Structure formats: C-alpha cells, structure tokens
Amino acid sequence: MLKTSTVCQSHQHHQCISQALESAEDVCAQRGVRLTPLRKRVLELVWQSHKPLGAYDILEVLSREDGRRAAPPTVYRGLDFLLENGLIHRLASLNAYIGCSHPEVAHEGYFMICKQCNNAYELVQHSQIDTAISSEAEQMGFTVETQMVEILGICAACREAA
C-alpha cells in the first residue's frame, strides 16, 4: 500500500538521476514544452540526492561551473518551469526543492522528511492521507485546490543507526 521514492542506503543513485531525466524528456515531449539545457541542468542538480535542495545551493553550483555568476532569476525560472510541469516539488517548510518520483501524473506531494539524514520520502497519492483530507474537506464544504503535507521526524534507517 505504502510506496516511497526508492531511497535506500546503498542504491545506485545515478539510476535515479538518469531515470528522472529520461522521464522528464518524455513528459515534456508529450506536452510540447521545452526541456532546455538550463532546465535540464537544474533538474539534474535537484536530483543529485534525495535531500531537498535550496535555490541558492543550485545557484552556487551553476555559478561555479559556468564561470560567470548566475543570478537568482536564472535558477528560479528553471525551478518554476519544473514545478509547473510537476517534475519537482517545493517543500515550504524548508524552502527547498526535490525531484518528483512520478511526474507522469499530476499530484500533490506528501513528504516524510528525516531531520537527521535530510532525505525526503515522497508518499504516493491516493494514500490514506489523501482520503482523510478529502473527507474532512468535504464535510466542511471546502473545495481543495492545493495541498501541503510535510512530516518531519526520523526515518527508519537513521533510527536504527542510533
């Protein structure tokens, strides 16, 4: 029932990255939007790990690798595009961004974020949480547009390590 993005101790993370990029290409092609080199590079950087990444972290990397100093709008435009197309999620509690593990279908991101290792685990939609929120909203006549569910705590791996 429960499924998370595949985050494990020793997984071959380059596979996550290449899968994500490939998936992004597909999604963009299908929608007729352009995954430009900059956008692709930003996505790649967001996917460097399963830890949410700040806009200014991305900016720093871009600046270093480009020589010339990239400015905030460069990164934010990339992030905005990726957000609009569901290729990444924004975590409001951290002001940070993370790759979406199933961008084919529009959905809200539900996250469990480990305070220790900083990994963020995305829960799939149609979870119990989704049902519970819809139900409560319906009871009060509230029409849901966007949702923000971010749970902070300690993940299983970190807990066992301690």
Next chain:
Amino acid sequence: MLKTSTVCQSHQHHQCISQALESAEDVCAQRGVRLTPLRKRVLELVWQSHKPLGAYDILEVLSREDGRRAAPPTVYRGLDFLLENGLIHRLASLNAYIGCSHPEVAHEGYFMICKQCNNAYELVQHSQIDTAISSEAEQMGFTVETQMVEILGICAACREAA
C-alpha cells in the same frame, strides 16, 4: 466529528480575541512563563482576524502605534514565544501566523486556507488526517516529530457567494 475554529460570517469577533487573551493568560500562568505586554499585544494583533498575518504586518502596526519604529527582532521574539507556548501557529505556505484556537493542549495545526477570503480554518487534532499520517509513518518506520498540513482552496462561504 469535524470541528473548526469558530469562523462565521457575522460572528462577534471581539469575543474570539478576549477569549484567546484570557486563555493565554491562563496557559502562561500555569506554565510559569510571562505574557508580557509586548507578547500580549502581538497575540492580540494576530487575533485581529482569522486571516494569517505576516510578521512584517504586525511590525507595521506596532511601529505606527508606538511612534518609535519597531525592528524585526521585536516582533519575531514575540512570535517565537507564542509559538513555543502553542498560542499561535505558523503557516509555512504563507510565511504567516495565526492564533491557535485551543492552546491548552500541545498539538500540530491542520489548516484549510481559503484563497479568496484568506480565512484559515484550524482542524482539531485526532482527526482522520492525524490517524492517516500516523498510520503511514508507522508503516515505513518513520518517527513523526512535527507535522505540517496546509490545504489551500475555497471555503464554503466563498463558494456559495460565487
């Protein structure tokens, strides 16, 4: 089953304010912490409506009424105190603060926020959402520490008005 903070079209809002302040006095007395004039004033301002209020909005009011120009730390210290003592909640999606309608018991805030009237409706704890989150967390061995649930959409009143 469902309960929200009492936000209705024509409610006597000064009652919300005075109740909140009284409740805050109680809570602080009980815990042996000081609800200083500044802290009380910040709480009062947060309670001016059921719409989340930004720190700099509060700052502006304080500045105007004090003559001297209040500085950010003044407000943030007040807000921090109120947050620590569960008298207000912070809404990460809006970078804003809102009065807590039942500060006697420590709890996470679950909110439905209307994009039109800007009112934020706090759901009580032990709702279905709480259960769903705990359940999902348990399944993945995740130890929950803090939760953030903010649902944006249109409230019943605004929907009917339209």
Next chain:
DNA sequence: AAAGAGACGTTATTATATAACTCTTTGCTT
C-alpha cells in the same frame, strides 16, 4: 550593593524570492 537572568532595543546582515528591462534564440509565417 553585586551578580545573574530575562526581556527588549538597536544595528547590521543573511536568506529567499521577484520585478523590470534587455538581448538572444527559436520556431513559425510568408
């Protein structure tokens, strides 16, 4: 009175995000 703690003032700075304008690239139309 001296010492220590808590609350708050004050100045400066950090972190996050956007506005407004420019120029270039891209793809489309003729």
Next chain:
DNA sequence: AAGCAAAGAGTTATATAATAACGTCTCTTT
C-alpha cells in the same frame, strides 16, 4: 531565406522574511 512574434535567458535592482550580535534596563536573589 527574410521577417516576425514569442519564449528563454541575462542582468540589475529590489522586495520580503528571518536572524545574528551586542547593548541596556529591570528584575530577583543573595
């Protein structure tokens, strides 16, 4: 192919949110 419109991206400046660091005042406790 030339011209055009729109999208993309560079650049500078600024807005918005939050914190750091230090000083002062006022209590309380001794």
